[in-house]
Amino acid sequence: MEEYQLRDKVAIVTGGSRGIGRAVVLALARQGAYCAFTYSSHREAAETLAAEVREVGRRALPIRLDVRDFDGAKAMIEQVKSEFGRLDILVNNAGITRDRSLMGMSREDWGDVIDTDLTGVFNTTRACIITFLKQKSGQIVNVSSVSGIRPMAGQVNYAAAKAGVIGFTKSLAKEVAPYNIRVNAVAPGFIETDMTSQLGEKFREKAVEQIPLGRFGTAEEVAQSVLFLLSDTSHYITGQVLQVDGGLGM
Ligand code: NAP
Numbered sequence: 001m002e003e004y005q006l007r008d009k010v011a012i013v014t015g016g017s018r019g020i021g022r023a024v025v026l027a028l029a030r031q032g033a034y035c036a037f038t039y040s041s042h043r044e045a046a047e048t049l050a051a052e053v054r055e056v057g058r059r060a061l062p063i064r065l066d067v068r069d070f071d072g073a074k075a076m077i078e079q080v081k082s083e084f085g086r087l088d089i090l091v092n093n094a095g096i097t098r099d100r101s102l103m104g105m106s107r108e109d110w111g112d113v114i115d116t117d118l119t120g121v122f123n124t125t126r127a128c129i130i131t132f133l134k135q136k137s138g139q140i141v142n143v144s145s146v147s148g149i150r151p152m153a154g155q156v157n158y159a160a161a162k163a164g165v166i167g168f169t170k171s172l173a174k175e176v177a178p179y180n181i182r183v184n185a186v187a188p189g190f191i192e193t194d195m196t197s198q199l200g201e202k203f204r205e206k207a208v209e210q211i212p213l214g215r216f217g218t219a220e221e222v223a224q225s226v227l228f229l230l231s232d233t234s235h236y237i238t239g240q241v242l243q244v245d246g247g248l249g250m
Pocket residue numbers: 014015016017018019020021038039040041042043045065066067068093094095096116117143144145146187188189190191192193194195196
């Protein structure tokens with residue numbers, strides 16, 4: 001059922017090939033949106049997802065993009081606009097972790113996370129904002145993390161990047177509200193994806209103890225919150241961070 005009325009909207013999701021991004025792409029397609037999405041290295045996963053989107057009768061466009069690439073992000077936005085003729089939605093989802101203690105954190109560990117998780121959001125948003133401003137409409141959802149609000153030890157790079165995404169979201173929301181553009185964020189807690197699949201059993205048990213709802217979340221649960229923020233159902237909401245974390249960040 002298309003309860004969010006996103007039929008024929010054109011969406012871009014970064015890091016759409018796996019995990020949360022993949023779930024967002026599928027959720028958007030089921031709501032009737034056309035889906036362009038980016039991947040970094042997993043071409044096969046991207047092609048499989050594009051086929052799934054086409055199966056639900058929507059157009060899909062997988063694009064290879066390293067979100068750290070400013071000019072590449074600009075070219076990606078132009079490609080989507082020329083392919084679909086318009087652009088309505090941007091979901092900044094691509095992200096990585098390189099968790100380790102500050103003592104053991106290299107300049108590369110710091111730079112990779114900041115460049116991907118924070119500067120990546122700047123690159124794609126900077127590239128599409130002119131389109132949204134000109135048409136006086138547009139929806140942006142940024143995928144932050146509970147780590148940007150209530151971080152764990154051993155992830156100063158990720159916590160800084162995700163807190164940065166929240167600051168970015170709020171500042172931009174104020175800047176572009178007069179143009180009928182809304183900018184919100186979701187802050188997932190522990191979600192079952194490749195990103196958390198490497199966590200050891202002991203760590204998982206301890207983590208679950210901290211989560212009031214008593215389990216990790218699913219990518220689909222995050223995707224549903226993203227849909228809500230992108231849809232007209234939330235049209236009086238901007239500059240907000242919706243925690244999708246089973247209560248972890250309270
Ligand atoms: P994931 O399963 O590891 O997927 C990451 C996605 O990002 C993939 O599509 C990957 O593309 C893409 N990507 C990575 N580096 C990129 C780059 N430099 N340029 C472009 N794309 C890049 O991760 P996930 O768990 O779904 O996480 C998605 C977002 O949610 C991230 O921002 C993450 O920080 C956030 N988040 C996740 C959790 C969690 O518990 N899983 C919790 C809070 C927040 P390829 O497939 O080509 O590698």
